Amino acid sequence: MGRRIKKKDIDEELLDAIFTLERExxxxxxxxxxxxxxxxxxxxxxxxxxxxxxYLLREARHRKISAVRYN
Incomplete structure (x- = not known):
């Protein structure tokens, strides 16, 4: 069995993708x-x-993710 993916890890990846796309x-x-x-x-x-x-911003809003929490 594989390792279970945690919501926090996915949320952090989503925030990283948002910041990367914003810079791009x-x-x-x-x-x-x-x-x-x-x-x-x-x-x-x-x-x-x-x-x-x-799109990623809308996804973050839907998931109720705040960048402030993960800094």
Whole structure:
């Protein structure tokens, strides 16, 4: 039998993913803002990163996870 996965471990992984995606999204957005003529693929990547980030935020809210508790 495998080790049982704890809710706390999953919640911490979710928060790590949220922070990582937030940095990625903001970095892409910053590059696009500094570009004179941003490529369409860059804009699509920004939209995808934003959608993933917002989805994970909704999941965290649904699970009632607070980043303050895990710091």
């Amino acid at each position: 999204w903001k970095q892409i957005r910053s590059l696009i803002e500094r570009s004179i003529d941003p490529m369409e693929s860059s804009i699509l990547r920004e939209n995808l990163a934003q959608a993933k980030y917002l």
